[in-house]
Amino acid sequence: MLHTVLRRRAGGESFEQIQPDLIIPTGKRKGQNPSVASIYRALAEHEKTQAYPEAVETAHADFCAVTR
Template identity: 65%
Template sequence: MLFAFFAAMAETEREAIREATLEGLDAAARRGNHGGRPTVITDDVIHAVLRRRAAGEPIEKIRKDLIIPTGERKGHNPSLASVYRALAEHEKAQRHPDAVEQARAEYTVLRQEL
C-alpha cells in the first residue's frame, strides 16, 4: 500500500510538471518564440534550388553551391536534410496557401494583443 501511495504521488507530480511545461510553451508561442534553431534556408535560397532543380540538377550538386546567409553557420553549406526539409515546407505551403495566409493573419492578431 505504501508503494501504491508513492506511485500515485509520483504520477501526480509528473502530470503537474507536464501541464506547467505545456503552459510555458503555449505562452512562449503567443509571444512569437517557437523554440528550435533558426532556419538556414531563406526564400531566396529556396527559389535558387527550385530553378536549378527544374533545370535537372540533382539536389546533392545544388547543395554544394548554397551558402547559409545568416546565423552561427554563416558562410557554410546547409546540410542535405535542411535542403530537403525546406523544399518539403515550401511544397506544403504551395499546396495550402489559404491555410498559410490564415496562420499569418492569426499570428499578427496574437502579436498585436501582446
C-alpha cells in the same frame, strides 16, 4: 536559397550537385553550406505552403492578431 534550388532542380540537377554552391546567409552557420537534409526540409515546407495557401494566410492573420 530556395529559389536557387527550385531553378536548378528544374534544370535537372541533383541535390548533391546543388548543395556545394549554396551558402547559409544568416545564423549560427552563416557562410557554410546547408546539408542535403536541410534542402529537403526547405522544399517540403515550400510544398506545404503551395498546397495550402489558405492555411498559411489564416496562420499569418492569427499571428498578427496575437502580436498586436
